[in-house]
Amino acid sequence: MIQTSCEKCVFAEFDDQAQIGCRLGRIQKFVKQGTAVRLVEEAERPYCVIDGLCMACRRSDGDWAAASTPDNYADRVRSEMRLRLHVVVPVSEGDTIEDVVKTVDSLEKQTLPPRCVRIPVYGKHISPAALDSRFRDLGPSLVWKLHVLTEPATCNEAIDIALKPVDPRECLYYSVFKPGFMVPRTFVADLDHAINEDLTRFLVLTPNAAGQGLTVQLGLYRSIGGNSPAWRDIEGKKSIDATAVEDKIRLMCEEDGRLDMIKKVEELCPDLA
Numbered sequence: 001m002i003q004t005s006c007e008k009c010v011f012a013e014f015d016d017q018a019q020i021g022c023r024l025g026r027i028q029k030f031v032k033q034g035t036a037v038r039l040v041e042e043a044e045r046p047y048c049v050i051d052g053l054c055m056a057c058r059r060s061d062g063d064w065a066a067a068s069t070p071d072n073y074a075d076r077v078r079s080e081m082r083l084r085l086h087v088v089v090p091v092s093e094g095d096t097i098e099d100v101v102k103t104v105d106s107l108e109k110q111t112l113p114p115r116c117v118r119i120p121v122y123g124k125h126i127s128p129a130a131l132d133s134r135f136r137d138l139g140p141s142l143v144w145k146l147h148v149l150t151e152p153a154t155c156n157e158a159i160d161i162a163l164k165p166v167d168p169r170e171c172l173y174y175s176v177f178k179p180g181f182m183v184p185r186t187f188v189a190d191l192d193h194a195i196n197e198d199l200t201r202f203l204v205l206t207p208n209a210a211g212q213g214l215t216v217q218l219g220l221y222r223s224i225g226g227n228s229p230a231w232r233d234i235e236g237k238k239s240i241d242a243t244a245v246e247d248k249i250r251l252m253c254e255e256d257g258r259l260d261m262i263k264k265v266e267e268l269c270p271d272l273a
């Protein structure tokens with residue numbers, strides 16, 4: 001299990017005797033979320049160890065701390081932790097250029113922009129050149145990429161192709177919105193707040209009633225083979241358990257007794273309710 005020690009962290013607060021807290025208030029938030037935090041009492045100056053990853057931990061004796069003054073540490077770490085989200089807008093036969101533009105436009109207007117919007121086009125009815133020319137008018141704040149599929153594909157296959165080049169170190173989660181939907185302006189900011197301020201943990205956010213907003217942790221998506229069929233050996237016979245990534249994660253969470261790691265997207269982003 002990953003653990004984080006506060007001992008050398010620039011944000012750890014100590015009195016003469018022991019650690020008394022965290023300048024970012026994260027210890028109380030971890031405890032509130034049910035994460036175990038213990039005090040290493042046998043140390044000369046007792047400090048806390050968290051049963052999980054604290055993304056804000058920065059060593060006081062390293063290059064990071066030396067690169068700026070302590071009054072900048074909190075702003076700097078918050079900016080480094082900002083949610084790195086890719087959004088996939090899969091375009092199928094029934095979608096029009098106006099549908100796609102409407103959704104991508106709403107992503108451009110996010111109060112916190114996504115890292116990248118990926119648009120796999122898997123029908124022949126829309127000319128990628130026509131979409132490309134429409135997106136050229138978008139502001140520079142939005143990074144977008146068109147993925148033109150030459151072979152017929154399902155929606156999930158198109159999503160897999162669009163996510164193939166994405167490095168999990170550059171993207172923590174991805175979300176999926178279907179064309180024609182206007183993504184609420186604070187969607188990315190709400191997710192960022194839930195993850196970085198409330199320390200909400202999840203592996204997948206299930207879509208709302210309109211099928212919008214599926215959000216998945218990219219590292220896990222990669223490790224379980226995305227939306228490709230999952231094979232499991234049952235009494236010597238191979239069988240497919242699930243294909244869609246959210247179904248695979250549900251099976252995993254059921255087996256591990258961790259269904260709490262599956263949440264509804266509207267729990268974190270109320271405007272999607």
Ligand code: SF4
Pocket residue numbers: 004005006009010011012013021022023024025026027054055056057058
């Ligand atoms: S930022 Fe994290 S590691 Fe650092 S003191 Fe606070 S809780 Fe501990």
